[in-house]
Amino acid sequence: MDWVNFREIRTRISIADVLARYYRIENLKQVGQTLVGPCPVHNGNSARAFHVDLDKNLWHCFTGCKKGGNQLDLVAAKDQVSVREAALRLKKFFLDDDPAPAAAVVGVPPSPPPPAAAHAVPEKGSKREKPANPPLDLALQLLPDHPHIVQDRRLSLETAQHFGIGYCARGILAGCIGIPIHDEAGQLVAYAGRRLKFSDAEDMGKYRFPKGFHKDRVLYNLHRALPEAEGEYGLVLVEGFFTVMHLYELGVRAAVATMGSDLSEHQAVLAAKSRHVTVLFDGDPAGQMGAARALERLEPLTNVHLVLLPQGLKPEDCTPEMLRWQLAGVVSQRLTSLAAQTAPLLAPSTAPPTFD
Numbered sequence: 001m002d003w004v005n006f007r008e009i010r011t012r013i014s015i016a017d018v019l020a021r022y023y024r025i026e027n028l029k030q031v032g033q034t035l036v037g038p039c040p041v042h043n044g045n046s047a048r049a050f051h052v053d054l055d056k057n058l059w060h061c062f063t064g065c066k067k068g069g070n071q072l073d074l075v076a077a078k079d080q081v082s083v084r085e086a087a088l089r090l091k092k093f094f095l096d097d098d099p100a101p102a103a104a105v106v107g108v109p110p111s112p113p114p115p116a117a118a119h120a121v122p123e124k125g126s127k128r129e130k131p132a133n134p135p136l137d138l139a140l141q142l143l144p145d146h147p148h149i150v151q152d153r154r155l156s157l158e159t160a161q162h163f164g165i166g167y168c169a170r171g172i173l174a175g176c177i178g179i180p181i182h183d184e185a186g187q188l189v190a191y192a193g194r195r196l197k198f199s200d201a202e203d204m205g206k207y208r209f210p211k212g213f214h215k216d217r218v219l220y221n222l223h224r225a226l227p228e229a230e231g232e233y234g235l236v237l238v239e240g241f242f243t244v245m246h247l248y249e250l251g252v253r254a255a256v257a258t259m260g261s262d263l264s265e266h267q268a269v270l271a272a273k274s275r276h277v278t279v280l281f282d283g284d285p286a287g288q289m290g291a292a293r294a295l296e297r298l299e300p301l302t303n304v305h306l307v308l309l310p311q312g313l314k315p316e317d318c319t320p321e322m323l324r325w326q327l328a329g330v331v332s333q334r335l336t337s338l339a340a341q342t343a344p345l346l347a348p349s350t351a352p353p354t355f356d
């Protein structure tokens, strides 16, 4: 059994560290030496439920869970583990690899904590002076040959390695598939995590993005895709990370993802670095609405075509032939976007169940 000194952990790791660095909670307001906000333990939305005494390193929830205690109790309650396990988690996260205070360690956020963690700083002033997503100076160790990747999603090891994805065993993305995200210059700016535990994915969403990460300022895979976008389909705009990876396996290397079904204005400007953009969103209502909006944003900026997939189909469900035919069909028929919107190229069909 691992030996663990509770007192040392409570002395060396403040409750502010636990909230800001371990959980990256940034919706708490500081009033004097008290933090107040929604309770992260029961995930309530009452803005005054959760109180933290920064001097005493104590917390209390006044509404939903009505729990309270010190740093260890917080982790125990939030992660639903024993106090001992909570102590081990904090020790592992903050102390094990950090003998010297300023050492930047693989898999652990570097100190000082990132700006996103500055929950106590008022929300005004110099927000846009720094880049929206500053480069990360850490790298997670990810295991590419995880069953979720090679069995569930049937991606090859080569593809996993090409995109740098893999299972993350420790740190903030522990238990997730980590996906490195780069800006248009190819600098690593964040890791997204695909939650694997079904209940977590249900409760919190399938994807986890770092707090403070501006997803709307990045197009996933643009730094790799743009040099390939001179081909006949131009830059192919899709919704999700894994669609980009599947298209790569289907021979479409110029794919980028919005990381959701909305293309932001900034993302539209990024996509318009290509002279031709093909919008290929999922064949579901959210995807089709998103595609129509993306079209509106892109049309003033570049040449744009829209491929509408049959209901229930995602790009990765297509065979290579079908995909090529769909992409090429839209382009060669010179359909206007409106025509493409009103005349889907394929009749609806039933689609196999998929992950996203």
Ligand SMILES: [Zn+2]
Residues within 6 Å of the ligand: 039, 040, 041, 042, 043, 044, 049, 061, 062, 063, 064, 065, 066, 067
């Ligand atoms: Zn609570």
